[in-house]
Amino acid sequence: MASSTSIHVAVIGAGIVGASAAHFLAAAGARVTLLDASGPAAGATGASDGAVSVASKRPGPMMDLARHARAFYARCEREGLFRGLFHRRSTFLVARTAVEADLVAQHGADLARAGERVFEVDRATLLERVPGLGASVCAALEIPDDGHALGYEITERLLRGTSVDIRRSAPASEIVTQAGRVAGVAVRDDLLAADAVLVAAGIGSAPLLGLGDILIPRKGQMVVTDRAGSAGPAIDGHLMAASYLAAKRGIVRDNGHIGLVIDPLMTGQFLIGGSREDHRSDHTTDASTIAAILREALDLYPPLAQRRVLRSFAGVRTASRDGLPIVGPHPRHDGLVVATGFEGDGICLGPLMGASAARLLLGQSPDVDLSALAPERFLRAEVHA
């Protein structure tokens, strides 16, 4: 591997993951070309909520990695990189039926086992924290150490003031290899020669890696309201319904399922979502899905009836067949690293995963254990007779 001061890396995809990798590669002295078919944060990163949440993760590697990823946000905030963009706030996991209460309790136990602080909150206390909460809420847990950041703001901050050569409207069509080693990227009719390549192209990674059967687009529609006030978040935490957990834990797999979250933004607005629509990669919103999201949201938090809906939007998550991201070296091509499949967790995991991919591209070990995410699960190594 060339030294970090002479290596040229092509990063495909300027979402939060590619931007993070580009940032940390450039900081280590590498020459970096960042290619995007459109522009920075044009994909899921620019059309998402920003829960930097351990509370929402499946037990196992995702919960563990999210704890590292959230700590990475906190460190970047402390050291100045994410100053003013990452905000600590609680997540409230809320149940509206006895079955949901069991699920929330089980999830709370899993979080506590992973080392997370978890508090049971009775209805009276919750009403003080979230005045107006719906009558159907019968049980809740507070996870006080979560946070929030907007993906497009983080992406912009990661790229600002770096030496990264950002190429907009530059769709990669092929990874070019020679004798088992990466040689560059085909962009339209040109070859961009590179010593190493990172594929961090969200759902656009599928054709580049031959993962069309493995990576699934999962559309999510969301709603943005006007401001409830102008002095910061309107409620004292992020409301996450058990329906969201049920989807994350694989208990509910209905296409079109609404996994409800109500996120109070720093602006005083609410971000409310979202649908989970498999095999949908368009960005349209429709009245019946938006109505279903709002019905659920009004049941959980009736004061939303006072708000104006400013707009709705849709983003496309990239889900893998086994529900885990795909991060690590490509098993067949030296110099090629993959970081995709972050589904609804890439704002949380993205900065750390990008930094980890940068280390791999520089021939270093990542700071966290990525073995559960290894591309070998889906991309087989060459078999020699």
Ligand SMILES: Cc1cc2nc3c(=O)[nH]c(=O)nc-3n(C[C@H](O)[C@H](O)[C@H](O)COP(=O)(O)OP(=O)(O)OC[C@H]3O[C@@H](n4cnc5c(N)ncnc54)[C@H](O)[C@@H]3O)c2cc1C
């Ligand atoms: C509705 C919704 C809500 C969400 N809420 C949260 C949340 O609360 N918390 C959380 O952690 N995550 C959330 N997510 C998930 C998160 O947004 C994604 O996991 C994350 O943004 C993925 O980042 P990425 O960099 O991997 O991909 P993307 O942001 O999709 O970026 C990929 C980039 O690659 C480019 N590209 C594609 N193909 C090519 C090509 N051939 N050549 C060059 N460029 C290419 C695209 O233009 C795009 O800019 C949500 C997602 C959605 C849709």
